[in-house]
Amino acid sequence: MDLRFNVISADDHVQETPDLWTQRLSKEKWGDNIPHVAKQPDGSERWVINGEVQEQSALAATGALFESRHHQPTAWKDVPKASYDPQERLKAMDQDGIDIQVLYPTVCGVSGEVLGAIKDPALQEACVQAYNNWLLETWGDGNDGRFVPQCIVPLTSIEAATKEAERAVKKGHKGVIMSPVPWHVNPELPHIHLPEWDSLWAKVRDLGVPICWHSGSVARSIVEIYDKYTPARARAFDSVRQPLGITQLVGMFMLSGFGERLPDVKVVFGTTTLNWITFQLELCDHEWERSMLIKDGVLTKPSEVFHRQCYVTTWFDTAGLSNRAYIGLDNILWQSEFPRETSTFPRSAETIKKNFEGISEPDRGMILHGNAGRLYGIS
């Protein structure tokens, strides 16, 4: 397709609608266990999933669409339409200078980890399927190809995850989103770098799509927000801490031997910034050399694994961009993180202009749309 703005945003979020699951799952069979929005004693509306009232992004994560970024709507009628209505979103994209958005979930967990925690395996699998179907129905064809849908997978078993990834991609999904720490969500699952998972990675590779691990989905590695912060300070600090929660997984990927076993699998680490990536690469290369990991069968230098297989993203950050060649020009995607608080919306065009000043046209083209276009097969 012809790009008007020459910008593909490789990581944005859809807002799931209150009827998404209630409309698609049998009330008779699952009753109130179906994810739904319910009014709470304090008058606010919140998502109730697996019988649990959600605290984080309790109803919607749409800070970028409000004047005060920390504002969290407490009634569905106040949730801005651009977060859940594709036609409204397209208008926002036109306003912001974005051609295409690659989609991640919100209520499901940014890596699908919230649905992954649903105890009843049959219910969980049905919820995941419902999301994946809804995404294609609502955000798929019919929007001029301006949305790239990506599926999530159940964390009930490796087989179930593999099966759903295959079903969803065959129906039209372009990427497979998953928790980078599935064994934290379901203790019965193995560590993500054990070879038990290789059948899933191989399937995803054969389907020709990337695996996507979004930051903010490793709860354990994110420091608690001080409980006496004002809402504005708390939301700002939340945006600062989230991208750091995934550093260990990026390092682990490079040092795990994954790359030795599966050199063709493509991996996207979403919402990272580039600013700590240069350090992560230096750190892993140093430790690989100094700790002699070659004796452990890690034969490839970590940064080589990264250059061959990984993608990371940039939005507000500039320091890492200045070292783009070291990170790998082919490995960088631009993203707006619409419509979360940290998003560059509605100043994406302005931010890009400022951040890419002095960067050559070819480099700029690769980062802003070329790499994402190739990764997602957008011609």
Place this chain on the structure above:
Amino acid sequence: MEYNRIDVDSHLQEKPNLWTSRMSKEKWGDRIPQLREMPDGSEKWFVNEQPRSGPAICEGVMPDRETPPRRWEDVPSIIYEAEGRMSAMDQDHVDAQVFYPNITGTTGDAFFGQEPDFEAEACRAYNDYQTEEFINVNPERFCGLTSLPYGHGIARTVEEAKYGKNGGHKGVVMMSAPHQRGLPHFNDRYWDPLWKTCEELQIPVHFHGSGGAFGMWVEPVPGSSARRARALRGSAGFNLQAQFFSMMLFSGILDRYPKLDLVAAETGVGWVPYVLEACDYEWESCKLWEDGFARKPSDIFRTHCWVDFWYETVGLDYRHLIGINHIMWESDFPHPTNTWPDSDMYIERSLKGIPENEKRMLLVDNARQLYKL
């Protein structure tokens, strides 16, 4: 200064008689930290009768750079004898070393959670050990950092900081996430007396690696070798340090104590641009000055925070963004990641192409200023 090189993060090995010679046998009996022989012939440190670790963490100075010592007699004396240590420093062209603990936790919090008296006395013994066996031998070359007790409340914590200063120590070392261990959050006013004292006495507050917040680590792949597990720790270290320092920038502490210095040890420098840009960006887009957060976070960082490097090259591309006068050099002697005895080579690689006056700041002048050497 003979070599113009100050190593701001090394680890001091605790000696077998450190506590047994300084704590009352009558009062504490076998609870005193001590080395004990295990059934397999190896030796382990025991604290309060509980096993803790092998005799020393010093793979970086072992012949194969890999195998930890099994028994005390395998531990190289260059890590625990003042004279031996100075000769190891000479070999690596290091004038002075700043000491972090070794087997008592790199943030010196190994005794926290024990009976408060026990914790306080064990910390005191370690602090005396630094003073008596190192600083008193050569105050120009050995810089102690005071380990702090927490269990008796903030007054006792402050008292220990003052005690260390009187013993010639150059700062205090702290755990990074006290709120995860039943203590008040660092942003709580509870800690103000400590910040105030450290500001008044001009002793920087040091945070090391992942700061004892081990619950925030993601487990390595089951069956990982020790060397692989170790290699992975670096990613945990800088991730947590970056979050903790962001938390400090958001806390208001550095507005209340405008002369307080904070040091991030053994986490490198390359992550700092993340903290600076992310905090500024969110500060601006959330208009946090309307929230009483007046100073731009990056300005706060550049005024109060110090970081250090040991192997980085690209990280130093950011030296002016971070603040060239707040970056120092470290070796991490004698840990596995360390540059000893090849520091010349590592430094040459890291500082290639950097002007001489800047090299001097990074290797010696900044540390000299911070530690008043």
